Amino acid sequence: MDSVALFHLCLDLRPKYKIFAVHVNHNLREKSKYDQLFVEKLCLEHNVPLLIRNAHPKIKKNESIEMWARRIRYNAFSEVREEFCCDYIFTAHHANDLVETVIMHLNDGCGIEGLRGIPKINIPYIRPLLAYPKSSIKKYIFKNNINFILDETNDDISIKRNFIRKQIVSPWVKQTNNLLDRFISLSSRATNTINYINTILDEFSKYLKVDKNQILIPKELTRQILPSQFARLVKRLIGEESIPWRRHKWELFIQWSSTAKTGSKYSINDCWKILCDRENFIINNQFTDNLEISIESRGHYKFGSGCLKIDKTDKMLKNNNPLVEIIDWGLVSKKELKLRTWKNGDRFKPLGMKGNKKISDLLIDKKMNRFDKEKQLVLTADDEIIWVCGQQISDSVKVTSKTSDFMKLSIAF
Numbered sequence: 001m002d003s004v005a006l007f008h009l010c011l012d013l014r015p016k017y018k019i020f021a022v023h024v025n026h027n028l029r030e031k032s033k034y035d036q037l038f039v040e041k042l043c044l045e046h047n048v049p050l051l052i053r054n055a056h057p058k059i060k061k062n063e064s065i066e067m068w069a070r071r072i073r074y075n076a077f078s079e080v081r082e083e084f085c086c087d088y089i090f091t092a093h094h095a096n097d098l099v100e101t102v103i104m105h106l107n108d109g110c111g112i113e114g115l116r117g118i119p120k121i122n123i124p125y126i127r128p129l130l131a132y133p134k135s136s137i138k139k140y141i142f143k144n145n146i147n148f149i150l151d152e153t154n155d156d157i158s159i160k161r162n163f164i165r166k167q168i169v170s171p172w173v174k175q176t177n178n179l180l181d182r183f184i185s186l187s188s189r190a191t192n193t194i195n196y197i198n199t200i201l202d203e204f205s206k207y208l209k210v211d212k213n214q215i216l217i218p219k220e221l222t223r224q225i226l227p228s229q230f231a232r233l234v235k236r237l238i239g240e241e242s243i244p245w246r247r248h249k250w251e252l253f254i255q256w257s258s259t260a261k262t263g264s265k266y267s268i269n270d271c272w273k274i275l276c277d278r279e280n281f282i283i284n285n286q287f288t289d290n291l292e293i294s295i296e297s298r299g300h301y302k303f304g305s306g307c308l309k310i311d312k313t314d315k316m317l318k319n320n321n322p323l324v325e326i327i328d329w330g331l332v333s334k335k336e337l338k339l340r341t342w343k344n345g346d347r348f349k350p351l352g353m354k355g356n357k358k359i360s361d362l363l364i365d366k367k368m369n370r371f372d373k374e375k376q377l378v379l380t381a382d383d384e385i386i387w388v389c390g391q392q393i394s395d396s397v398k399v400t401s402k403t404s405d406f407m408k409l410s411i412a413f
Contacts (some may be wrong), residue, residue, distance in 0.1 A: 001141055001148045002129065004042070004148040005146070006092040006128065006129060010090060011048075020051060020084055020086060021043050021049070022076060022080050023050060023051070025053070025055065026055050026069050026072065027056050028057070028065070028153075035149060039052075042147075053079075053080075066159065077089045087124065088123070088125075090126050090128060092127075093127045093130055094133065094136075094137055095130060095180040096165070096169060096173070097118060097130075098117040098118050098180075098183055099117070099169050099179070099180060100161055100169055103169070108246045108247065109248070110247065111250060113194060115186055115187065115190035116187050116194065117187045198232075200229075201225075201233045204225065205236075213284070213285075213305075216280040217281040217282075217283070227254045227258050228250070230257055231245075231250060231253050231254055237283055238268060238271070238272045238283065253266070257276075257281070263276065272284070275370050275371055290341045291339070292339070293339045295310065295339060295379070303377075305413065308409070309408075309410045309411070310407060311410070313407065313408045315406060316399050323390050323410055324408065324409070324410045325409045326406055326407070326408055326409075327393060327407055327409060328399050328400065328406070328407075329405040329407035331397050332386060335382040336381070336382055337379065337381055338383075339379055339389075340377065340378060341374075341375075341376070342359045342376050344360065347385070348384075348386075350362070350394070350395060351395050352395060363376060363391075377390075377411070384396065
């Protein structure tokens, strides 16, 4: 009903604006095919281009069927918007939906973000009906004799949102004057408060550093804001500003950030981790699996977002770039070369030294953070480390007066 009402209201936007309709068939019900036929007929009657997306449940870990369906819908909306270069996406959420969402967030132990409920405008999403109660939408439908269909699963109170709608919100609306307006006002005040906090955090963001695809947050700055504000800043930086965190997630992160010692690491989600380093908190989303690449000869060897280059050169060049080294190729040309991630216990003979040194000690001396340590690569010849990439070459491949075959090694990350 709600989407059909929005559809008819949008017809008045033509011809100034071109409109498209999107229907997502989740294939969760036998009758879903009839829903699709209804939408196809409706769009055909009004000459509105219709994009249909069919989906079949592939639920992620810790994801309910409702969460899956929402994810599929919003992915489809984004795909269609990009495909047809649309400026905005309209959805038919109304005031009752807002109340239900706030109550669900409260049930999950939300903070002030959850009190926002559903934002009316969150570009490219716009929800034109958000200020109107369900009753007004029904009146519009019946007054204009508009046909619609109902999803019978909306009566299933074993689904949390349906339970809240039928057992809590509907009776509450009947018993309390202006309940919906009060929740709309609450949502607006929560939004204004968050916007004010975000303005402060935006000022802090000016002092952050981006280095090697990492975000560095100086600890001296974090001491000037509350732990909850630091958590909100991290949420913004990883693109989860509009995604409410449940209470336990807030509490776990705040507890970690307040007590973290140097070297401590915390997984924010499946994509992002944060490290407590000496002077900074470092946010990183590039995790390196153990790498091992066989090097056959001269050439370029790509790995992840980086590249190792082995190029012949005819002389020893002056070089102050640690990412570039010249070695005596004659000493290793007949050996098996490999580029790999360093391991605990690895040793090499640093240039100018007689003895060996642990790679771990070298990285400590370089004061590298844990993320960078985990990504450190080495070049080996018959399992002997000849280059700690980007850091130092081994004394065993140094160029001497007897060198006749020069080779330039360079690496980019």
